[in-house]
Amino acid sequence: MSYGDRWRLHRRFFHQTFGPEAAPRFLPYQHRRACHLLHRLLETPDKFNDHIFEFTASVILNSTYDYDPASREDDLVDIVANLLTIVVPAMRPDIAVILGAFPCLLYLPSWFPGMSFKREMAVARAYSKQYLERAFEYGLQKANNSVAPSMIHDALQRMEENKVSPSDSWMQGLKGAAGTAFLAASETSNSSLLTFILMMVMNPAAQGKAQAQIDAVVGRDRLPGIEDRPLLPFIDAIFRETIRFSPVLPLSIPYAAVDDDMYHGYHIPKGAILLANLWSMAHDESRYPNPHAFIPERFLNDDGSLKPNDTQHLAFGFGRRTCVGRHFADASVWTVMAKVLAIFNILGPLDENGVEMPVEPRFSTGIAIHPLPFRCRIVPRCEGMDAERLERLIAASVV
Numbered sequence: 001m002s003y004g005d006r007w008r009l010h011r012r013f014f015h016q017t018f019g020p021e022a023a024p025r026f027l028p029y030q031h032r033r034a035c036h037l038l039h040r041l042l043e044t045p046d047k048f049n050d051h052i053f054e055f056t057a058s059v060i061l062n063s064t065y066d067y068d069p070a071s072r073e074d075d076l077v078d079i080v081a082n083l084l085t086i087v088v089p090a091m092r093p094d095i096a097v098i099l100g101a102f103p104c105l106l107y108l109p110s111w112f113p114g115m116s117f118k119r120e121m122a123v124a125r126a127y128s129k130q131y132l133e134r135a136f137e138y139g140l141q142k143a144n145n146s147v148a149p150s151m152i153h154d155a156l157q158r159m160e161e162n163k164v165s166p167s168d169s170w171m172q173g174l175k176g177a178a179g180t181a182f183l184a185a186s187e188t189s190n191s192s193l194l195t196f197i198l199m200m201v202m203n204p205a206a207q208g209k210a211q212a213q214i215d216a217v218v219g220r221d222r223l224p225g226i227e228d229r230p231l232l233p234f235i236d237a238i239f240r241e242t243i244r245f246s247p248v249l250p251l252s253i254p255y256a257a258v259d260d261d262m263y264h265g266y267h268i269p270k271g272a273i274l275l276a277n278l279w280s281m282a283h284d285e286s287r288y289p290n291p292h293a294f295i296p297e298r299f300l301n302d303d304g305s306l307k308p309n310d311t312q313h314l315a316f317g318f319g320r321r322t323c324v325g326r327h328f329a330d331a332s333v334w335t336v337m338a339k340v341l342a343i344f345n346i347l348g349p350l351d352e353n354g355v356e357m358p359v360e361p362r363f364s365t366g367i368a369i370h371p372l373p374f375r376c377r378i379v380p381r382c383e384g385m386d387a388e389r390l391e392r393l394i395a396a397s398v399v
């Protein structure tokens, strides 16, 4: 979306709900869904992919529409999952460059070899419309009947406070911004959490250090919560190293120059597409020695405290377009990392002789990347951990 009134309106909707002062209102829900995720992992650990998706989908649906999906099989979650399955692999900068250079290719019919994406996009458009309308209708109803915060509720409340009646274009803007939230939030948070699981399988020593810190600070009788965060710097170090090791959007989101410009002697013509190479920044050897190794300690001082955060932009971009959901995403991802490490060991899969097998890190390609399917074992750290015992731990915990 180009810079302009429409973008400013969307950005305002996001900021009202996900800005640094507003985002903490969702901490109780994020905590509740992270605890729910622990139950799911205890029941069916092999389905960790689905469970993580259920977590990321529910926290964003709740904060946008005040919607609380009962399970991964929920109708609305299913529609957006289908949409993402088509759209995410299709968003490839290489294809965009070819189509940008030869726009006439876009007029080829969808049955033409290489043009199947046109058929897929028609299906995606139908899912997208269905999602936009149904979720928005639900959000409006909830906003009229409840005081729970959500993007829809916040926006309508602001209008009411200012005694302004929403215009049609404003309502369309709100519907669009709310619809965007799912696309922007779920694949990115999902990918960060799957990369975290993969990194834990591959780096048992880092996992052990994090668990030792949780045990020392929180003990074994309750779960870590966001209020423990300042005393758990190793979890933050793992978080930072996860997003450095594999930034979800390695080339950020493509920009286009709105005018001719000169930058360090380079002429940038109006309309040129600019890609910020976050991947290269994250693997710059002068800042991150041995950049292809997973070393959370690189973010810690000798006394174990956290160094100043220099990785924010690697995951969340920078400037006017910096990720507007970063405070919300940060809390979601941290909460899951800390709770999962407190309860489970994340281990490599076993071969037929019961010997642990190494796992190769393999990632998808495209504008948003995620680990390709991998196997692992997620087993409780405490013997005899069952749903009842987990529930007691949850009851003893605070947000």
Ligand code: HEM
Pocket (backbone or CB within 6 Å): 011, 014, 018, 180, 181, 184, 185, 186, 188, 189, 192, 248, 249, 252, 253, 314, 315, 316, 317, 318, 319, 320, 321, 322, 323, 324, 325, 326, 328, 329, 330, 333
């Ligand atoms: C770990 C999770 C997330 C990651 C890694 C991430 C990353 C990013 C990045 C790299 C950008 C591009 C920034 C730039 O162009 O410089 C971006 C933009 C954006 N993100 Fe996120 N994001 C995450 C979660 C979220 C969440 C939870 C939301 C909404 C609640 C969100 C909403 C957006 C929006 C709306 C934009 C476009 C901003 C604009 O163009 O003005 N993101 N995100």
